[in-house]
Amino acid sequence: MKAIFFPGCLIPIKYPQMERAIRSTLPRLGIEIVDLPGLSCCPDPIFFKATDPLDWLTLAARNLSLAEEAGLDIFTVCSGCTATLSEASHLLREDEALRERVNRRLARIGRRYAGHVAVRHIVTWIRERVGLDRLRESVVRPLDGVTVALHYGCHLLKPSKIMRVDDPDDPQILGELVSATGASVVRHAERFLCCGKGCVDAELPETMTHAVLASIAATGADCMGVVCPTCFSSFDTGQLVIARKRGERLEVPPVYYFQLLGLAQGMSPEELGLHRHRVPPRSLLAKIGAATR
Amino acid sequence: MADETPTRTPAGRGPAITVDPVRRRRVLGALGGNHVRFCYQCGACVGDCPSARFHPGFNPREIMLLALLGALDRLIAPDGIIWRCSNCYTCYERCPQDVRPVDVILALKSLACEDGTAPAEVVEVAESIRRTGRSAPVLASLAAKRAQLGLPPLPPVDVAEIAVLLAPEKAADAPTHPPREEGA
Numbered sequence: 001m002k003a004i005f006f007p008g009c010l011i012p013i014k015y016p017q018m019e020r021a022i023r024s025t026l027p028r029l030g031i032e033i034v035d036l037p038g039l040s041c042c043p044d045p046i047f048f049k050a051t052d053p054l055d056w057l058t059l060a061a062r063n064l065s066l067a068e069e070a071g072l073d074i075f076t077v078c079s080g081c082t083a084t085l086s087e088a089s090h091l092l093r094e095d096e097a098l099r100e101r102v103n104r105r106l107a108r109i110g111r112r113y114a115g116h117v118a119v120r121h122i123v124t125w126i127r128e129r130v131g132l133d134r135l136r137e138s139v140v141r142p143l144d145g146v147t148v149a150l151h152y153g154c155h156l157l158k159p160s161k162i163m164r165v166d167d168p169d170d171p172q173i174l175g176e177l178v179s180a181t182g183a184s185v186v187r188h189a190e191r192f193l194c195c196g197k198g199c200v201d202a203e204l205p206e207t208m209t210h211a212v213l214a215s216i217a218a219t220g221a222d223c224m225g226v227v228c229p230t231c232f233s234s235f236d237t238g239q240l241v242i243a244r245k246r247g248e249r250l251e252v253p254p255v256y257y258f259q260l261l262g263l264a265q266g267m268s269p270e271e272l273g274l275h276r277h278r279v280p281p282r283s284l285l286a287k288i289g290a291a292t293r
Numbered sequence: 294m295a296d297e298t299p300t301r302t303p304a305g306r307g308p309a310i311t312v313d314p315v316r317r318r319r320v321l322g323a324l325g326g327n328h329v330r331f332c333y334q335c336g337a338c339v340g341d342c343p344s345a346r347f348h349p350g351f352n353p354r355e356i357m358l359l360a361l362l363g364a365l366d367r368l369i370a371p372d373g374i375i376w377r378c379s380n381c382y383t384c385y386e387r388c389p390q391d392v393r394p395v396d397v398i399l400a401l402k403s404l405a406c407e408d409g410t411a412p413a414e415v416v417e418v419a420e421s422i423r424r425t426g427r428s429a430p431v432l433a434s435l436a437a438k439r440a441q442l443g444l445p446p447l448p449p450v451d452v453a454e455i456a457v458l459l460a461p462e463k464a465a466d467a468p469t470h471p472p473r474e475e476g477a
Contacts, residue, residue, distance in 0.1 A: 009428045012447055013435060020442045040426035040450045044418055046380045048428070050402035051411065051419040055459050059422070062458060105462070109454045158382035159393075168386055194343045194383075200376035200412045207347045208379070273442065 001129045002032035004067050004074045006119075008081040009041050010229035017273020018229060021258035022077055026122070028138045028265055029130045036070055039063050042084035045155065046198045049084070057098070058105045060088035065106060065113040073118040075125055077258075079228035082163070083155035085119040090162045121156055123227055123257065124165050127173055135180040140266040142182030145287050148260070149186045149221035149252075150174050151212060153231045154194050168192075177257060178225055181264035190215035195234035206245070209238045213250045222284040223253045225260060232256060236278045253281035263288060310364045317363030323400040331390040332357045338384035338394045344377045351377045353384050353394045360397055369405035376402070376412055423459055426450030 011018045026033055040059060041048070049056040063085065067074050076082040092099045093115040103112050120128075126135060157168040166173045169192075175185045193215075196208030213235060216224050226232050235254035243249050259272045269290055274280060321327055338353040345351050351374055359368055368375050375398050384394040405411050406419075422428055427450060436446060 012439075012444075013427065013429045013431055016435070016439050016442050016444055019444055023444070035445070035448070037448050038451060039448070040455060041422050041428045043422050044428045047415040047418040048422050050399055050415060051406045053399070053403060054462075058458050059455065062454075105458055108457050108460075154379075154381040154383075159385045168383075192341075194379045194381040196343070196379055198380040199344060199378065200414060201348065204344060204348055204377055204379070208343055211347075271442075 001030065001125065002034060002072065003125070004036045004070060004072045005033045006039060006042070006063070006074045006076045006081055006085065008076065008078040008229075010080075010233070011077055015229050015232065015256070015273075017276055018077070018232075018256045018258065021256060021262045021267075021272050022122070024267060024271070025138075025258050025261045025265055029126065029134055031075075031122075031125075031130065034070070034072060036066055036072075038066055042076075042081040045080055045083040045087070054101075054105075056084070057088055057091065058102055060084050061092060061102045061106060061113045062109070062111060064089060064092070064117045064119075065111045067117045068113060073120070075120055075122040077122055077227075078230070079121065079153045079155040080230055082119065082121040087159075087162055089115075089117055089119050121165070121227065123156070123173060123177055126177060132176055132180050135177065135261075138261075139181055139264045141264055141288060141290075143260065143264050143284075143288055144182050146183040146223075146284055147186045147219075147221040148178050148183045148223055148225045148255075149188045149216040149219055150178065150191060150225045151195065151216075151231055151235070151254075152191065153226065153228045156227060174225060174227065174257065178260065181260055183260065183264075186219045186221045188215045188219050188221070195231040195238075197230050197234045205234065206238065206242060209234045210242050210246070210248075210250075213239060213242070213252045216252045217250045221252075222287065223255045223260075223281040225257055226254050227257050229256070240278050251279065253277060253279040253284070255281050255284070263290065310359070310362055313363035313365075315363070316365050317361065319404065320360045320363065320365065320397070320400060323403055324397060328390075328392055329357070329361060329397055332361060332388075332392045332394075333390065334358060335389065337387045337389055341383045341387060343381060343383070344379050348377050350374055353378075353398070356401070357392065357394055357397060360401060365401070365404065368401050369408060369410055371410045372412070373401075373405060373410065375405065376415070423455070424452070426452050426455050 043059045106112055152171055157165055160168050178185050190212045193212050194208055196205035199205050232254050262272045269285055336354045339345050342353055378398045382395050418428055
């Protein structure tokens with residue numbers, strides 16, 4: 001399959017190691033990555049959307065119109081981008097009056113969006129279009145014995161009638177993708193909790209992040225698996241903040257799914273930037289004999 | 294009228310609330326529909342709400358009630374309770390009336406932004422996107438970091454185009470039935 005790579009902001013700017021993992025692992029699944037010039041922030045589905053919903057929809061429509069002009073669908077690698085572009089694509093397809101209003105804005109820059117672009121987080125297309133067999137075949141170093149606790153995050157799955165990925169109360173998709181690498185999935189009590197990043201409050205984000213991390217720490221899993229850079233930052237940098245403020249070292253290393261897949265496909269921890277993480281996945285790397293410095 | 298954030302006290306037994314039909318229409322206008330009125334206060338939105346679980350002052354059912362009554366002051370005041378919403382969309386999943394409380398809260402946040410009471414971090418992210426087309430700042434060290442990983446340079450964003458798109462709408466552009474009311 002061939003689709004437009006929507007990198008978003010956080011991954012290319014803050015976590016380029018995740019972009020490395022995407023660009024290295026997807027071609028081995030037969031996915032052709034198309035880079036499209038001119039894409040902006042999706043834009044942000046929480047703060048920017050709150051400041052002006054029509055501005056939010058207009059910038060999303062501009063990104064969608066660039067893809068439409070190229071005649072290709074979009075794959076995302078961040079749950080926030082998935083939320084914005086999926087909802088925008090849904091609204092602009094279903095609501096003709098709204099689409100016309102946004103198109104009057106787009107006409108200012110000589111663009112138009114007709115409503116034909118599909119947007120999916122790449123994990124969804126790996127299950128739907130690539131298939132788990134092909135994913136398993138790409139593995140050269142199975143992550144045998146490695147245990148992964150999953151954090152689905154919110155915007156991959158919800159709202160389910162727009163996202164249409166999985167049952168948000170009993171999702172299977174990430175478990176299937178992790179199992180294909182040879183690792184096993186460990187259930188934990190707070191697997192449905194939000195990371196808390198969207199709350200503006202002195203306590204709430206940290207409280208939610210802590211609850212998820214403590215729930216995973218109790219399972220003894222080697223790492224936590226995430227598919228969103230915003231969740232990742234909550235659990236990576238956020239874990240240091242928790243250690244400093246509460247004096248509690250949870251030692252739950254968050255790992256982006258495509259870094260796990262990269263390891264299973266034989267990439268080195270350094271290539272995947274795992275040594276840059278604030279909480280490096282030491283026991284994971286030790287188990288597969290790829291310990292980093 | 295008491296000027297405090299909503300508590301778990303049922304509104305009927307809490308401080309008196311002044312029903313304000315003009316402000317109520319402002320919320321409905323911001324939402325672009327009347328589906329909010331189908332909220333029958335069942336509380337299905339509360340049970341799995343992570344903010345309600347961890348913050349005693351946050352209750353999506355009470356936020357819905359106050360919005361329906363047009364009692365916006367407590368909601369959109371500086372440091373208002375609406376900003377504690379995590380945007381997780383669980384209430385959207387649970388609501389049997391398809392009221393979408395998270396979207397109501399987002400509409401209330403937009404009203405707070407119009408009133409200039411949005412938190413600084415919200416304004417900062419929005420300004421970054423308006424000014425640079427990106428939500429995160431690009432540091433000078435990034436180019437080398439990307440090159441070291443064998444990644445192509447960060448592609449430029451046409452910021453002039455974004456500025457044109459985000460300029461306020463002229464009256465002539467506005468449709469007869471706007472999806473949300475514009476500020477005067």
